[in-house]
Amino acid sequence: xxxxxxxxxxxxxxxxxxxxxxxxxxxxxxxxxxxxxxxxxxxxxxxxxxxxxxxxxxxxxxxxxxxxxxxxxxxxxxxxxxxxxxxxxxxxxxxxxxxxxxxxxxxxxxxxxxxxxxxxxxxxxxxxxxxxxxxxxxxxxxxxxxxxxxxxxxxxxxxxxxxxxxxxxxxxxxxxxxxxxxxxxxxxxxxxxxxxxxxxxx
Amino acid sequence: xxxxxxxxxxxxxxxxxxxxxxxxxxxxxxxxxxxxxxxxxxxxxxxxxxxxxxxxxxxxxxxxxxxxxxxxxxxxxxxxxxxxxxxxxxxxxxxxxxxxxxxxxxxxxxxxxxxxxxxxxxxxxxxxxxxxxxxxxxxxxxxxxxxxxxxxxxxxxxxxxxxxxxxxxxxxxxxxxxxxxxxxxxxxxxxxxxxxxxxxxx
Numbered sequence: 001x002x003x004x005x006x007x008x009x010x011x012x013x014x015x016x017x018x019x020x021x022x023x024x025x026x027x028x029x030x031x032x033x034x035x036x037x038x039x040x041x042x043x044x045x046x047x048x049x050x051x052x053x054x055x056x057x058x059x060x061x062x063x064x065x066x067x068x069x070x071x072x073x074x075x076x077x078x079x080x081x082x083x084x085x086x087x088x089x090x091x092x093x094x095x096x097x098x099x100x101x102x103x104x105x106x107x108x109x110x111x112x113x114x115x116x117x118x119x120x121x122x123x124x125x126x127x128x129x130x131x132x133x134x135x136x137x138x139x140x141x142x143x144x145x146x147x148x149x150x151x152x153x154x155x156x157x158x159x160x161x162x163x164x165x166x167x168x169x170x171x172x173x174x175x176x177x178x179x180x181x182x183x184x185x186x187x188x189x190x191x192x193x194x195x196x197x198x199x200x201x202x
Numbered sequence: 203x204x205x206x207x208x209x210x211x212x213x214x215x216x217x218x219x220x221x222x223x224x225x226x227x228x229x230x231x232x233x234x235x236x237x238x239x240x241x242x243x244x245x246x247x248x249x250x251x252x253x254x255x256x257x258x259x260x261x262x263x264x265x266x267x268x269x270x271x272x273x274x275x276x277x278x279x280x281x282x283x284x285x286x287x288x289x290x291x292x293x294x295x296x297x298x299x300x301x302x303x304x305x306x307x308x309x310x311x312x313x314x315x316x317x318x319x320x321x322x323x324x325x326x327x328x329x330x331x332x333x334x335x336x337x338x339x340x341x342x343x344x345x346x347x348x349x350x351x352x353x354x355x356x357x358x359x360x361x362x363x364x365x366x367x368x369x370x371x372x373x374x375x376x377x378x379x380x381x382x383x384x385x386x387x388x389x390x391x392x393x394x395x396x397x398x399x400x401x402x403x404x
Contacts, residue, residue: 002298004266004273004291011253014246018231029220031292033254034266041254044216045247051213052235052243064206064236071206089206090233096204 001027008034060131062107062124064089072096072104079103081140085128085159087111087152091145103143106131111147112155120158128159132166141169148175174199203229210236262333264309264326266291274298274306281305283342287330287361289313289354293347305345308333313349314357322360330361334368343371350377376401 001023003009008030015026033041057063058070065071072078072092082103086092092105108123120126132139144159146152160170176194177186186194203225205211210232217228235243259265260272267273274280274294284305288294294307310325322328334341346361348354362372378396379388388396 002295004294005257005268007253007257007268008266011249014249017242017246019234020227020230025222027292027295028222030250030253031266031290032221033250034257034291038254040219041250044219045251047213047216048232048235048243049247051209051232052240055207055209055236064210064233066207066209088233089236090229092206093204093229 057107061105062109062127063092063105077102080135081138082143083131083139083141084143084145086145087147095145103141108155111149111151112158113151123155125159125162129162132163132168137167139168141171144170144172146172259309263307264311264329265294265307279304282337283340284345285333285341285343286345286347288347289349297347305343310357313351313353314360315353325357327361327364331364334365334370339369341370343373346372346374348374 003012008027011030011033012023012026015021015029016023018026021029033044056065056068058065058073059068060073061070063070063072067074079102082101083106084095084101084103085106085108086095087108087110089107092107095101095105106124106128108125108128110118110123112118112120112123128142132142142159142163144156146156156172163170174197175190176197177183177191183191205214210229213232213235214225214228217223217231218225220228223231235246258267258270260267260275261270262275263272265272265274269276281304284303285308286297286303286305287308287310288297289310289312291309294309297303297307308326308330310327310330312320312325314320314322314325330344334344344361344365346358348358358374365372376399377392378399379385379393385393
């Protein structure tokens with residue numbers, strides 16, 4: 001692509017580093033900013049800088065937070081005996097949107113992936129074990145809500161092994177046919193899991 | 203959507219103002235920046251700020267440029283008698299990518315659109331007329347490369363009327379069946395135009 005200006009080229013290259021944004025989309029966004037008033041760009045860049053510089057993580061669950069402790073960990077209405085382990089903050093947001101979970105979270109910050117050079121020590125797994133130890137039996141159940149991939153299974157297996165000597169129940173979220181999903185169009189692995197993981201019809 | 207942090211919420215709202223970026227995509231991009239090193243965000247915001255603050259427009263053709271005069275207007279290898287009128291800088295880039303045009307450009311900065319409150323005085327039309335007048339007959343042909351919409355036709359009609367007393371040939375780019383396009387799948391208006399605008403088979 002031939003750019004009319006080095007400034008545009010640099011900006012496009014930076015925007016195109018974002019995931020899912022190609023050069024053409026980046027150019028469209030940059031030219032949009034050129035067309036808009038200068039303060040629109042300032043608003044955008046200031047919001048991003050302010051966010052990135054001041055963002056903190058909850059000292060307990062490692063979720064993104066404005067304070068030292070996130071609003072979920074801080075709330076007295078959440079069930080502290082129930083702990084849901086997820087990979088990222090966005091998983092917390094997804095589960096919170098269901099309004100079905102009353103417990104608290106633990107954000108690992110990723111998943112064990114030897115291919116990407118991510119080992120257990122790169123994640124907040126030690127912190128999870130510490131939480132269980134320090135709770136002195138208060139944490140009764142840990143729900144593993146990890147990706148249904150090889151990496152997710154490895155991470156779940158590893159956490160399960162690390163916690164095997166502690167009096168805590170370890171569960172995983174149900175895998176099965178999605179609500180409204182047709183049996184015919186469900187892949188075999190999911191359909192198989194939905195049968196082995198069947199629940200009582202009540 | 204429930205955000206874990208006001209900082210994230212503000213950043214997402216700003217990013218979601220960009221065209222074609224919804225709240226979900228904005229959140230994905232913002233969380234990507236949180237995961238990356240802080241200097242990645244700085245690189246991005248600095249490139250955008252630098253671009254927006256220093257971007258200038260060519261004093262002749264109003265295309266985006268780093269200097270007072272853009273590289274196309276400045277080049278001695280471009281045919282100054284042939285002038286292509288486009289709406290935006292991105293149209294210049296699109297035509298430049300074809301390597302089929304040897305003339306120079308004139309960027310209107312938009313299109314006449316009463317619906318959006320854009321009149322002739324909001325565009326670089328007076329500047330176009332001035333260029334023609336000041337060229338004292340050097341500019342021989344003006345190619346209108348505008349959108350094939352009601353607004354594009356209005357703008358073309360308006361420019362044509364403004365220039366009717368000057369010794370300049372006004373043409374528009376050919377509309378027709380796209381190269382590789384199937385007659386069967388071409389809309390009737392395009393197909394009709396391809397017949398009225400037929401060219402000699404040589």
